Amino acid sequence: MNYSYTICIPLIPLAVFLFTGLAGSRFRPVVSGLIGCAGLFSSFVLSLITAWKYFFVGGISGNAYPTIIAAKTTWLHLTQFLSIDMGVMLDPISVMMLVVITTVSLMVHIYSMGYMKGERGFERFYAFLSLFSFSMLGLVLATNIFQMYIFWELVGVSSFLLIGFYYERPSAVAASKKAFIVTRFADLGFLIGILLLSFYTKTFDFTELTNPHSPVFTGIASVSFLGLSAITWAMLLIFMGGAGKSAMFPLHIWLPDAMEGPTPVSALIHAATMVVAGVYLVARMFPIYYAYSPNALTVISWVGGFTSLFAAVIACTQFDIKRVLAYSTLSQIGYMMLALGVSGFEGEYGLGYMASMFHLFTHAMFKALLFLGAGSVIHAVHSNLMNDMGGLRKHLPITHLTFLIACLAIAGIPPFAGFFSKDEILVAAWEHNKILFLVEYTVAGLTAFYMFRLYFGIFWNKAPHYHHEPHESPLTMTLPLIFLAVGSAFTGFIPFGRFVSADHIPFETQMHLNIAIPSVLIALTGIFVAFLFYRKENSMADRIARSFGAVYKTVYHKFYIDELYLFVTKKILFNLVSRLIAWFDRHIVDGAMNGIACVVSTTSEKIKGMQSGQIQHYALAFISGAIILVLIVLYQLS
């Protein structure tokens, strides 16, 4: 089976990026858009072909799906045994991610043709989108952890560029810097983790690093530091990188602010693809987590569980629709992390792993749909705030219907996609940890509540006075909505366990009615409460909010986490550390430099009179020099 063409899947968006970035402004903006769409479409088709070939034609060899290195070239030669390679690796999760990324990215490319129409920097937008697609595809196809790290940073950069797309808006600039700095800080941990891991294992290669029986791990397990083994440290630090990118508590603060970017960007980067890179990273390294550092896995499950609850609570109180969706993304990624954390490895014990990937897949569909739907609403009413919306179901029929499907999917109502994946996660949590299981039940109810709060608030409720009649978005925007709605409705029926599992050996999953029925009932309760509060205009929600008083205020201000960060950085770090360093820099380092410059300039001021412009002076100097030389030579000879 020849897969060497897969190298084109990331390279086509790169070519598109180079072309639209360098030459895009010479043509009409729509040309860049069309080239971007065409490039992504070819990647999309290639990904589908790859997935079909990998799962159905190539299929299982022995009893497991093989890991295929489709292309590989040495990029940096470090030592005789250690080099950094660039290549393409195909295994069930990377093939699945290929499909997810190219699908959502293609939809976003098409959608942006309508949404970004007439914006300044249209071609710049498409160039950055292509750059992002290239980096993300390179990330999932990485053959070694260092390649992954390089693309990881590229993804961060393209996210930075796209959040700050409206660079004239100070809030967008602040948000892009925040996103970059927070994720970069987390990536520091990732890098240290990589160095630690490869220092002991002497390899970057995933084929070695994801095989627990590989001899490279003999050294690292015996080394320990501060009571934890070196491998646990390495894996925790690597998880720190993943937590930063996936916006896990307490590194989640950048994601809600990242909503300053254009809405299609939020759909692509901050909902469906980039933020799940952390989940993908943990899934990629999962065999090692499982075999060598179960402690790290416990940490992951608790961080995931806590984030999902924490974000869901905040989401209930926000009024900016994109922020609600951002917190909901946090919450759902928390689910995925939790599922990985509670997963086992062999066969059916790997249910959590498979459930996490399954949820990643379905979540990409319905969350992208939610964001694009929200974009369509924002496009119609020119506001992000729920208070400016209401009664839009008549004006935006297609958006309304697709948004409803997405809400049902994320709330976990059968037969929509979210139900199936969430059910698997709940089962996995039940088998492993009852407390986390209860947390996830609560989150399921909260999710249903805040999503339908959003839904009723936008499409039902009392319509405010619109300055001009809202109307349905153009076809370029509604087509992706319909496509993703179909995906959100039906992808749940994919028997995911047959394709993706921790040990690559397919297994069958069953429906667990004793867990599924209560979860559906909880979701329905959430929906019903939202229905009571927000279906028609009434003061019930306000009254309840008021009765909670201080608690509500704390949640509304996102538990003051941002303020806490500001306090720590501005008050403590800036005053205690930065000021001292700044003083040292200004007075000692700069002083030394200025001193040297000062000495040089005074000296030259003194001696510059020697260059008088009088030719005879020069001649005198020259001849005296010559005579002195002659005298020296004579003296030497004698």
Add this chain to the structure above:
Amino acid sequence: MIQGIPITHFLIVSTLVFFIGIYGFLTRRNLITMLMSIELILNSVNINFVIFNRYLYPDQLQGHFFALFIVAVAAAEASVAIALIINVYRKYTSIESDNVNEMKY
């Protein structure tokens, strides 16, 4: 050798001519005079070449050719220098070297 005149006589003459040239170059402010001083320096060198050739290698001719060469180059140099001096004169209406001092700090 040249009918009993020792080499030192020639060398004394050439040294005198050389230092007269140096002195003239350093003390005169007139560009033409400075040019003439340079010619004196060159000629003192020519004398040395010819004399050393004559006394050390009487059957060879390198020294003579060198002297001829220097005469030719000196002629070319003089023409260039005079062209420069004419331009200086046009600009400053004098050929005092004190005026030509713009190339300084």
